[in-house]
Amino acid sequence: MELLNGKVAIITGAGTGMGRETARLLAAEGAVLVLVGRRQDVLDELSAEIAAAGGKSHVRTADIASKAEVDQLVGWIHENVGLVDILINNAGSASKVLNVRWIAEEEWNQVLDVNLNAVFLLTQAVLPDMLSRNTGSIITVSSLAAVTPNLLGGAAYGAAKAAVRNFMTYLHTTFRNEGLRAVTILPGETATPILDNRARPPHQEERDAMVQPEDVARAIHLVVTLPQRTVVQELVIAPTVQRDTSGDIEISRWAGAPDSDLPQNQK
Template identity: 40%
Template sequence: MASLAGKVAWVTGAGSGIGQAAAIALAKEGATVVLTGRRKEPLEETAAAIKKAGGKAVVKAADLMKAAAVGRIAKDIDKKFGRCDILVNNAGLNIPDRKWSELTSAGAEMVIDGNLSSAFYCSSAVLPMMRKRKDGVLIHTSSMAGRNPSTLSGAAYSAAKHGVVAMSHTINMEECVNGIRSCVVCPGEVATPILDKRPIPITKEERARMAQSEDVGDLIRYVACLPPHIVINEVMINPTWNRGYVGALQRAADEKKAKAGKK
């Protein structure tokens, strides 16, 4: 029997990238998956892929930056299934104008709401269902920028993803006594559509060396399948060819060469 048979998973940002990969992976383990995102068409494509593989999926399109919309979906899940065993808080976004010299209050609000506020709304909405069953796991997609502030990702994104990390740890601090577990996943560079918003375009070759959506989706599946007495509080996942590391090695080599030239 699949390890998640009979369980219900709510996956946000499920129309593409990590969310889509996670939804498909959870469905293969037997979970009934509720798919949410702003655009219905990509969600329908994810649902079709799940159903073709013999899984079960329900599409619930919504703007998760609106607390009322989140509440309606949670209420529907509770009414239809009477439970929500897994929340994958994956919805997120970024903008091209990330530097402080370019960032506007509207841009900052969008990034913070899209990455942090939406995660809070969804977490708050499922916790009552999980408390009733004394069981449940929340898995949040943060970022390496959620641990190490990054000018590449931008001020608003870094701040929001730091907030997601803190949010997840506080859930464990309070809800561990209710059998609820929270895991925050901090990926490095992943070849997802959000890269299209980068101010400096990413090449096809660079994307091929990055972590892929399926890699992170499989990690989320693993976390969701852990026994109830185990929680992975926080986990980082990166491509072996880490461009940050490679850049640091190159800078060190350049500095060594420059010093040698001065002798």
Template identity: 60%
Template structure:
């Protein structure tokens, strides 16, 4: 008998990395997992993996930057699968330009929308049914960039992750006595495909000292599977070893800088 038998879990960014690992662990404990992400093919691959281990999963393509799509997909899930017991807000993205000095408003807004506004929209979509049942779990994967913002994640990413941490705190303080558990998980550097989009993609030996997606997924499962009377408001998880990121920061500082920027280093 699994810890999550009979539960429905909705996981964003479930096609790879932390999202796929979390979905697999939740399904292994008996949850029916709804896998959401931008591309259907990776979701189907994760669903097949879950089914191969005897679990239950449904793939739903979703653009989380669209409030209308979120509302429609959650409504369809409630009709066809069941009301969402566990929402895992995992999907995220960082801007390509990281320095606030050169960051465009368009890229700022896009980053805030995916990392913060989408969490608000998804939460608002599932919250009424959770309140009506008197229980529900909302887990958001933020980042230690919320506490230590720098050029590694960038100005927009750090601000969004700090904002979502604050929003989850609001949910905890406002709805805990209605049975709603709101948890923020703040991971440090994690070796996931998003690392390939860094200004300077980490070398294999640098990735080797990072967290693995499975580490963070285990934290997600812990927070989701506690008995209803217990919850973890916030959980920090970081690599044991701290790597030197000075080269990364200097590289990120100049992404997007005009060629005629007076203080830009010349190669």
């Protein structure tokens, strides 16, 4: 049974990780997908895979932190696909420098652009489609860093994920009676390519014990395929076993620090 038959869904960060797995699940439910990301090649590969399985998708590259490009993207969707029923804000970015003492303003702003400002721009662009028909779903992948920020994700990432969680709650309380379902997914450590940016990237055996991209995709599938009368406002999905990250946090503390500030054991 195709629970999303004909629904138009935008997925950002669709080329890899959670976005890619989510696309596979929603395509199998009959959704018409707009796969958005930075790399044309990985998006084309996913689109071909979806087509081979009988699904429908379109590929669009865009800088989702740019209002002009977001407006162009949604305009293209209106002209070529239809009104937007589902927006999945999955794209994410973390900084290399994690300690607020040393992160540069440019890097701070880049993290907020992808994790927060892009969500605002995309939401603003698709809200008219949803409110005009009293139906629609906006799902945003935040992080447990929004609840317990630390040096693993870094100052900018935690702040952005907390802010976007707040923004989603705002959407929920403001527009729920106009048919909008605003959902926040809060994953714990998840084995996605963003971990490669960590000051000490986890080993493969550590990643194997984390939440996997397909686990988060199943959570997104759940909240988006529930009947319109029901909303899951927030969903936490975390590893069953909590690993010891104290060593990683200590390494992260000094990432990007000038040599003059490094303790002897970090030089």
